[in-house]
Amino acid sequence: MKYLIAGLGNIGPEYELTRHNIGFLVLDQLADQHKTNFTTDRLAEKAEFKYKGRSIHLIKPTTYMNLSGKAVAYWLQELKIPKENLLVIVDDLALPFGSLRMRTKGSSAGHNGLKNIEQLLSGQDYSRLRFGIGNDFGKGQQVDFVLSNFSQEEFKQLPEVIGKANEMILSFCTIGAERTMNHFNN
Template identity: 70%
Template sequence: MKYLIAGLGNIGPEYELTRHNIGFLVLDFLAGKFDADFKSDRLAFKCEVKHKGRSFHLIKPTTYMNLSGKAVNYWMKQLKIPKENILVITDDVSLPFARLRMRAKGSSAGHNGLKDIEAATGGNNFARLKFGIGNDYPQGRQVDYVLSNFSKGEFAELETHIERAAEMILSFGTIGIGRTMSQFNS
């Protein structure tokens, strides 16, 4: 069983610890648990981890957030992974900080990375793990907020929630999305 796990973010040191890069941060943590190293590959940094007889192909698209679909579609086809075995990790301003919510499919809710994946893969029928980043920003300042670093208080709590997100990814591949949602979604 093969799974494609796409963590969304932007490449470059200026984006490394921003709220918008939570997908990259979660995959970095997961790869670290398995001593796997990301290598630069076609349209993404990529590595593979094995867990309970399953292969998890982790990608961090190098196309920047708004063109994430190009990388996801390429690797889905290259690895011959069906859409039901794809999971996208993304930030979500509509969820409170660190709230994790997995969905089997759904709307992009205005998230440009998800919109591009939907357009490139032909629909919204892929799983997503939304990581809440809160919405503590003045009206019209969403872009500045998502591209800013986590606060000191948030940063102190971040690893615990990233670890839980990594557990959810492995659960998605081992016990399935339905059981994972009922076990982890709050």
């Protein structure tokens, strides 16, 4: 069984530790944990490892957030992975910082990375792990907020929450989305 795990973010050092890059940060820790490295490949940084008999392919699109769908669609097709074995890791303003929610479908909720994936996969029926980044910003400050670094307090909590996100990813790949949601979504 093969799985594609796509962590959304933006390439470049100026975005590295921003809230919008949580998908990249989650996959970086997962790759470290499984002693694999990312290499640059078509439209993405890519890594893979085996876990409980599954081939888990990680991608961090190099297309910038708003064109994430190009990389996701390409690698699904290239690796011949069915859409139900796709999980997208994405930042979510609607959830408090550190909250994690897995969904098997749903709207983009205004997230440009998800909008592009939706467009290129012709629908909203793919799993996503929404990572809460909070919404502590004033009117008109949304872009500045998502492209800003985590606060010191959030930064201290990140390893634990990222660890839980990675548990959810491995659970998705072994027991499936429904059972993972029942176990982890609270």
